[in-house]
Amino acid sequence: MRIILKVILAVYNFFVGDLVILIGVSLTMVILALIHSLDALAPLRGGSGAILIVGVLATLVATLGREVMRPKA
Amino acid sequence: MQWAIVIAAFLASAVEFVEAFTLVLVAGITVNWRSAIVGALAAVATLAVIIATLGVTLVTLVPLDVLRFVIGFLLLLFGLKWLKNAIQRYSGLKLLHDEEAIYATRVAEARARGEPVKTGLDTFGVLLSYKSVLLEGLEVAFIVISFGGSGPNGIGLAALGAAAAGVLVIGAGTLVQAPLQRIPENTLKFIVGIMLTTFGTFWSGESFGINWPFSDLFLLLLALIYLAASILLITAMKQLQSRTALATTSPKTTTLSQK
Numbered sequence: 001m002r003i004i005l006k007v008i009l010a011v012y013n014f015f016v017g018d019l020v021i022l023i024g025v026s027l028t029m030v031i032l033a034l035i036h037s038l039d040a041l042a043p044l045r046g047g048s049g050a051i052l053i054v055g056v057l058a059t060l061v062a063t064l065g066r067e068v069m070r071p072k073a
Numbered sequence: 074m075q076w077a078i079v080i081a082a083f084l085a086s087a088v089e090f091v092e093a094f095t096l097v098l099v100a101g102i103t104v105n106w107r108s109a110i111v112g113a114l115a116a117v118a119t120l121a122v123i124i125a126t127l128g129v130t131l132v133t134l135v136p137l138d139v140l141r142f143v144i145g146f147l148l149l150l151f152g153l154k155w156l157k158n159a160i161q162r163y164s165g166l167k168l169l170h171d172e173e174a175i176y177a178t179r180v181a182e183a184r185a186r187g188e189p190v191k192t193g194l195d196t197f198g199v200l201l202s203y204k205s206v207l208l209e210g211l212e213v214a215f216i217v218i219s220f221g222g223s224g225p226n227g228i229g230l231a232a233l234g235a236a237a238a239g240v241l242v243i244g245a246g247t248l249v250q251a252p253l254q255r256i257p258e259n260t261l262k263f264i265v266g267i268m269l270t271t272f273g274t275f276w277s278g279e280s281f282g283i284n285w286p287f288s289d290l291f292l293l294l295l296a297l298i299y300l301a302a303s304i305l306l307i308t309a310m311k312q313l314q315s316r317t318a319l320a321t322t323s324p325k326t327t328t329l330s331q332k
Binding site: 014015016017018021022024025029032033036048049052053056057059060061063064067068 | 142146147149150151153154156157160161166196197270273274277278281282283285295298299302303306310313
Protein backbone atom coordinates (compact mmCIF):
# COMPACT_ATOMS: atom_id res chain seq x y z
CA MET A 1 0.00 0.00 0.00
CA ARG A 2 2.81 2.35 0.94
CA ILE A 3 4.61 1.59 -2.34
CA ILE A 4 1.46 2.35 -4.36
CA LEU A 5 1.08 5.67 -2.56
CA LYS A 6 4.73 6.46 -3.21
CA VAL A 7 4.30 5.69 -6.91
CA ILE A 8 1.16 7.87 -7.12
CA LEU A 9 2.99 10.69 -5.33
CA ALA A 10 6.01 10.36 -7.64
CA VAL A 11 3.78 10.48 -10.75
CA TYR A 12 1.87 13.47 -9.33
CA ASN A 13 5.09 15.32 -8.49
CA PHE A 14 6.55 14.60 -11.93
CA PHE A 15 3.52 15.76 -13.92
CA VAL A 16 2.13 18.52 -11.70
CA GLY A 17 3.50 19.03 -8.21
CA ASP A 18 0.94 21.79 -7.70
CA LEU A 19 -2.64 21.05 -6.72
CA VAL A 20 -3.95 24.47 -7.79
CA ILE A 21 -2.63 23.94 -11.34
CA LEU A 22 -4.11 20.43 -11.51
CA ILE A 23 -7.53 21.54 -10.26
CA GLY A 24 -7.54 24.71 -12.41
CA VAL A 25 -6.64 22.97 -15.67
CA SER A 26 -8.97 20.02 -14.96
CA LEU A 27 -11.85 22.37 -14.14
CA THR A 28 -11.28 24.30 -17.37
CA MET A 29 -11.35 21.04 -19.34
CA VAL A 30 -14.56 19.91 -17.60
CA ILE A 31 -16.22 23.26 -18.41
CA LEU A 32 -15.15 22.94 -22.07
CA ALA A 33 -16.40 19.34 -22.21
CA LEU A 34 -19.79 20.45 -20.80
CA ILE A 35 -20.01 23.34 -23.27
CA HIS A 36 -19.35 20.98 -26.17
CA SER A 37 -21.65 18.17 -25.00
CA LEU A 38 -24.69 19.92 -23.51
CA ASP A 39 -27.16 21.49 -25.94
CA ALA A 40 -28.20 24.03 -23.32
CA LEU A 41 -24.65 25.44 -23.36
CA ALA A 42 -24.37 25.40 -27.17
CA PRO A 43 -24.45 29.24 -27.47
CA LEU A 44 -21.17 29.34 -25.54
CA ARG A 45 -19.36 27.12 -28.07
CA GLY A 46 -18.24 30.11 -30.15
CA GLY A 47 -16.37 31.51 -27.18
CA SER A 48 -14.82 28.29 -25.95
CA GLY A 49 -11.35 29.33 -27.17
CA ALA A 50 -11.54 32.47 -25.04
CA ILE A 51 -12.90 30.44 -22.10
CA LEU A 52 -9.90 28.08 -22.36
CA ILE A 53 -7.39 30.95 -22.38
CA VAL A 54 -9.14 32.69 -19.47
CA GLY A 55 -9.20 29.38 -17.54
CA VAL A 56 -5.46 28.89 -18.05
CA LEU A 57 -4.67 32.47 -17.01
CA ALA A 58 -6.98 32.23 -13.97
CA THR A 59 -5.14 29.05 -12.93
CA LEU A 60 -1.80 30.85 -13.23
CA VAL A 61 -3.06 33.80 -11.17
CA ALA A 62 -4.53 31.45 -8.53
CA THR A 63 -1.32 29.42 -8.09
CA LEU A 64 0.83 32.56 -7.91
CA GLY A 65 -1.64 34.13 -5.50
CA ARG A 66 -1.30 31.14 -3.21
CA GLU A 67 2.51 31.51 -3.25
CA VAL A 68 2.23 35.23 -2.39
CA MET A 69 -0.21 34.56 0.47
CA ARG A 70 1.81 31.65 1.84
CA PRO A 71 3.54 32.65 5.11
CA LYS A 72 7.33 32.80 4.71
CA ALA A 73 9.37 30.35 6.75
CA MET B 74 -1.46 18.39 -60.37
CA GLN B 75 1.46 16.24 -59.18
CA TRP B 76 3.51 19.30 -58.16
CA ALA B 77 0.45 20.66 -56.41
CA ILE B 78 0.36 17.55 -54.18
CA VAL B 79 4.11 17.83 -53.39
CA ILE B 80 3.88 21.56 -52.59
CA ALA B 81 0.68 21.27 -50.53
CA ALA B 82 2.13 18.38 -48.50
CA PHE B 83 5.43 20.27 -48.11
CA LEU B 84 3.78 23.42 -46.76
CA ALA B 85 1.33 21.66 -44.44
CA SER B 86 4.00 19.28 -43.10
CA ALA B 87 6.53 22.11 -42.60
CA VAL B 88 4.16 23.70 -40.06
CA GLU B 89 3.88 20.40 -38.15
CA PHE B 90 7.66 19.81 -38.30
CA VAL B 91 8.31 23.31 -36.94
CA GLU B 92 5.93 22.63 -34.01
CA ALA B 93 7.57 19.27 -33.23
CA PHE B 94 11.13 20.54 -33.67
CA THR B 95 10.45 23.55 -31.41
CA LEU B 96 9.67 21.27 -28.48
CA VAL B 97 12.61 18.92 -29.24
CA LEU B 98 14.81 22.03 -29.23
CA VAL B 99 13.29 23.07 -25.90
CA ALA B 100 14.06 19.64 -24.40
CA GLY B 101 17.58 19.66 -25.87
CA ILE B 102 18.54 23.10 -24.62
CA THR B 103 16.87 23.08 -21.21
CA VAL B 104 17.38 19.41 -20.23
CA ASN B 105 20.01 17.71 -22.39
CA TRP B 106 20.44 16.69 -26.01
CA ARG B 107 20.67 12.98 -25.26
CA SER B 108 17.17 12.95 -23.70
CA ALA B 109 15.72 15.07 -26.52
CA ILE B 110 17.18 12.85 -29.25
CA VAL B 111 16.21 9.58 -27.50
CA GLY B 112 12.62 10.89 -27.09
CA ALA B 113 12.43 11.97 -30.74
CA LEU B 114 13.89 8.68 -32.03
CA ALA B 115 11.52 6.66 -29.83
CA ALA B 116 8.60 8.64 -31.26
CA VAL B 117 9.84 8.05 -34.82
CA ALA B 118 10.09 4.30 -34.07
CA THR B 119 6.55 4.28 -32.61
CA LEU B 120 5.31 6.16 -35.68
CA ALA B 121 7.04 3.68 -37.99
CA VAL B 122 5.34 0.77 -36.19
CA ILE B 123 1.92 2.50 -36.29
CA ILE B 124 2.23 3.40 -39.98
CA ALA B 125 3.60 -0.03 -40.96
CA THR B 126 0.78 -1.77 -39.08
CA LEU B 127 -2.16 0.45 -39.98
CA GLY B 128 -1.12 1.94 -43.32
CA VAL B 129 -3.77 4.14 -44.91
CA THR B 130 -6.41 3.00 -42.37
CA LEU B 131 -4.48 5.14 -39.85
CA VAL B 132 -6.79 8.08 -40.61
CA THR B 133 -9.86 6.19 -39.39
CA LEU B 134 -8.30 4.14 -36.58
CA VAL B 135 -6.12 6.59 -34.59
CA PRO B 136 -8.20 8.90 -32.37
CA LEU B 137 -6.20 12.06 -33.06
CA ASP B 138 -8.49 14.22 -30.90
CA VAL B 139 -7.94 11.98 -27.85
CA LEU B 140 -4.18 12.16 -28.43
CA ARG B 141 -4.35 15.95 -28.80
CA PHE B 142 -6.34 16.22 -25.57
CA VAL B 143 -3.95 14.05 -23.50
CA ILE B 144 -0.81 15.75 -24.84
CA GLY B 145 -2.36 19.22 -24.62
CA PHE B 146 -3.47 18.60 -21.02
CA LEU B 147 -0.01 17.36 -19.97
CA LEU B 148 1.73 20.27 -21.71
CA LEU B 149 -0.56 22.71 -19.88
CA LEU B 150 0.40 21.12 -16.54
CA PHE B 151 4.13 21.24 -17.38
CA GLY B 152 3.92 24.70 -18.93
CA LEU B 153 2.05 26.35 -16.05
CA LYS B 154 4.49 24.84 -13.55
CA TRP B 155 7.51 26.24 -15.46
CA LEU B 156 5.82 29.59 -16.01
CA LYS B 157 4.87 29.88 -12.33
CA ASN B 158 8.48 29.20 -11.25
CA ALA B 159 9.88 31.66 -13.79
CA ILE B 160 7.43 34.41 -12.73
CA GLN B 161 8.29 33.79 -9.06
CA ARG B 162 12.01 34.13 -9.86
CA TYR B 163 11.60 37.33 -11.89
CA SER B 164 9.35 38.93 -9.25
CA GLY B 165 11.82 38.11 -6.48
CA LEU B 166 9.53 35.64 -4.69
CA LYS B 167 12.05 32.89 -5.37
CA LEU B 168 15.82 33.06 -5.69
CA LEU B 169 17.16 33.23 -9.24
CA HIS B 170 18.33 29.84 -10.33
CA ASP B 171 21.86 29.60 -11.67
CA GLU B 172 21.84 26.21 -13.33
CA GLU B 173 25.36 26.58 -14.72
CA ALA B 174 26.83 27.32 -11.30
CA ILE B 175 24.90 24.39 -9.76
CA TYR B 176 26.05 22.10 -12.57
CA ALA B 177 29.68 23.23 -12.23
CA THR B 178 29.57 22.61 -8.45
CA ARG B 179 28.05 19.15 -8.94
CA VAL B 180 30.66 18.23 -11.56
CA ALA B 181 33.48 19.44 -9.29
CA GLU B 182 32.05 17.47 -6.34
CA ALA B 183 31.65 14.31 -8.43
CA ARG B 184 35.22 14.64 -9.74
CA ALA B 185 36.53 15.20 -6.22
CA ARG B 186 34.83 11.95 -5.15
CA GLY B 187 36.22 10.18 -8.21
CA GLU B 188 32.70 9.53 -9.61
CA PRO B 189 31.83 9.75 -13.31
CA VAL B 190 29.81 12.84 -14.35
CA LYS B 191 26.12 12.04 -14.96
CA THR B 192 24.79 13.27 -18.28
CA GLY B 193 22.17 10.55 -18.57
CA LEU B 194 18.57 10.45 -19.66
CA ASP B 195 16.05 12.73 -18.05
CA THR B 196 12.41 11.50 -17.96
CA PHE B 197 10.96 14.99 -18.54
CA GLY B 198 13.24 15.65 -21.52
CA VAL B 199 12.54 12.26 -23.14
CA LEU B 200 8.78 12.52 -22.57
CA LEU B 201 8.49 16.10 -23.86
CA SER B 202 10.40 15.26 -27.01
CA TYR B 203 8.57 11.92 -27.49
CA LYS B 204 5.01 13.17 -27.24
CA SER B 205 5.50 16.23 -29.42
CA VAL B 206 7.21 14.25 -32.19
CA LEU B 207 4.57 11.49 -31.94
CA LEU B 208 1.62 13.90 -32.19
CA GLU B 209 3.07 16.04 -34.96
CA GLY B 210 4.41 12.97 -36.78
CA LEU B 211 0.91 11.50 -36.78
CA GLU B 212 -0.42 14.77 -38.15
CA VAL B 213 2.19 14.65 -40.94
CA ALA B 214 1.08 11.07 -41.70
CA PHE B 215 -2.54 12.27 -41.85
CA ILE B 216 -1.49 15.08 -44.23
CA VAL B 217 0.37 12.65 -46.50
CA ILE B 218 -2.59 10.25 -46.60
CA SER B 219 -5.20 13.01 -47.09
CA PHE B 220 -3.28 14.93 -49.79
CA GLY B 221 -1.93 11.75 -51.37
CA GLY B 222 -5.37 10.29 -51.87
CA SER B 223 -6.21 12.95 -54.46
CA GLY B 224 -4.15 11.66 -57.39
CA PRO B 225 -2.18 8.76 -58.96
CA ASN B 226 1.02 7.97 -56.96
CA GLY B 227 -0.32 10.62 -54.63
CA ILE B 228 0.95 9.06 -51.37
CA GLY B 229 4.52 8.84 -52.72
CA LEU B 230 4.45 12.45 -53.93
CA ALA B 231 2.92 13.75 -50.71
CA ALA B 232 5.51 11.77 -48.72
CA LEU B 233 8.24 13.39 -50.85
CA GLY B 234 6.89 16.85 -50.02
CA ALA B 235 6.67 15.98 -46.31
CA ALA B 236 10.21 14.53 -46.28
CA ALA B 237 11.59 17.67 -47.95
CA ALA B 238 9.86 19.80 -45.30
CA GLY B 239 11.32 17.62 -42.55
CA VAL B 240 14.87 17.92 -43.90
CA LEU B 241 14.51 21.71 -44.30
CA VAL B 242 13.09 22.27 -40.79
CA ILE B 243 15.65 20.00 -39.08
CA GLY B 244 18.48 21.68 -41.04
CA ALA B 245 17.29 25.18 -40.14
CA GLY B 246 16.74 24.12 -36.51
CA THR B 247 20.28 22.77 -36.22
CA LEU B 248 21.62 26.17 -37.29
CA VAL B 249 19.34 27.97 -34.82
CA GLN B 250 20.14 25.85 -31.74
CA ALA B 251 23.70 27.19 -31.25
CA PRO B 252 22.73 30.85 -30.66
CA LEU B 253 19.81 29.70 -28.48
CA GLN B 254 22.27 28.01 -26.09
CA ARG B 255 23.65 31.47 -25.18
CA ILE B 256 20.34 32.73 -23.75
CA PRO B 257 20.48 32.92 -19.91
CA GLU B 258 18.94 29.90 -18.19
CA ASN B 259 16.13 31.77 -16.40
CA THR B 260 15.07 33.61 -19.56
CA LEU B 261 15.06 30.33 -21.44
CA LYS B 262 12.89 28.66 -18.79
CA PHE B 263 10.48 31.59 -18.91
CA ILE B 264 10.21 31.28 -22.71
CA VAL B 265 9.80 27.49 -22.42
CA GLY B 266 6.98 27.93 -19.88
CA ILE B 267 5.19 30.25 -22.29
CA MET B 268 5.74 27.90 -25.22
CA LEU B 269 4.54 24.77 -23.40
CA THR B 270 1.44 26.63 -22.16
CA THR B 271 0.83 27.94 -25.69
CA PHE B 272 1.08 24.51 -27.34
CA GLY B 273 -0.94 22.93 -24.52
CA THR B 274 -3.76 25.45 -24.95
CA PHE B 275 -3.70 25.10 -28.73
CA TRP B 276 -3.81 21.30 -28.83
CA SER B 277 -6.30 20.81 -26.01
CA GLY B 278 -8.51 23.45 -27.68
CA GLU B 279 -8.30 21.61 -31.01
CA SER B 280 -9.33 18.37 -29.27
CA PHE B 281 -12.63 20.08 -28.33
CA GLY B 282 -13.12 21.14 -31.94
CA ILE B 283 -12.13 24.77 -31.37
CA ASN B 284 -11.20 26.36 -34.70
CA TRP B 285 -8.53 28.88 -33.76
CA PRO B 286 -8.56 32.03 -35.90
CA PHE B 287 -5.73 32.11 -38.53
CA SER B 288 -5.18 28.36 -37.89
CA ASP B 289 -1.61 27.52 -36.75
CA LEU B 290 -0.59 31.20 -36.87
CA PHE B 291 -2.75 31.66 -33.76
CA LEU B 292 0.09 29.98 -31.83
CA LEU B 293 2.07 33.24 -32.12
CA LEU B 294 -0.87 35.28 -30.86
CA LEU B 295 -1.40 32.85 -27.96
CA ALA B 296 2.29 33.14 -27.03
CA LEU B 297 1.99 36.95 -27.07
CA ILE B 298 -1.12 36.81 -24.83
CA TYR B 299 0.69 34.62 -22.27
CA LEU B 300 3.84 36.75 -22.50
CA ALA B 301 1.87 39.96 -21.86
CA ALA B 302 -0.06 38.35 -18.97
CA SER B 303 3.19 37.05 -17.42
CA ILE B 304 4.88 40.46 -17.64
CA LEU B 305 1.82 42.04 -15.97
CA LEU B 306 1.92 39.38 -13.23
CA ILE B 307 5.65 39.94 -12.63
CA THR B 308 5.11 43.71 -12.33
CA ALA B 309 2.13 43.26 -10.00
CA MET B 310 4.02 40.80 -7.80
CA LYS B 311 7.08 43.05 -7.61
CA GLN B 312 4.88 45.94 -6.46
CA LEU B 313 3.18 43.70 -3.92
CA GLN B 314 6.57 42.52 -2.63
CA SER B 315 7.90 46.07 -2.23
CA ARG B 316 4.67 47.16 -0.47
CA THR B 317 4.93 44.24 1.94
CA ALA B 318 8.60 45.03 2.56
CA LEU B 319 7.73 48.69 3.25
CA ALA B 320 4.92 47.69 5.60
CA THR B 321 7.24 45.46 7.61
CA THR B 322 10.13 47.93 7.78
CA SER B 323 8.24 51.24 8.31
CA PRO B 324 7.38 50.78 12.05
CA LYS B 325 11.08 50.19 12.79
CA THR B 326 12.06 53.26 10.80
CA THR B 327 9.55 55.39 12.69
CA THR B 328 10.76 54.22 16.08
CA LEU B 329 14.38 54.77 15.06
CA SER B 330 13.67 58.33 13.88
CA GLN B 331 11.71 59.05 17.08
CA LYS B 332 14.69 57.92 19.14
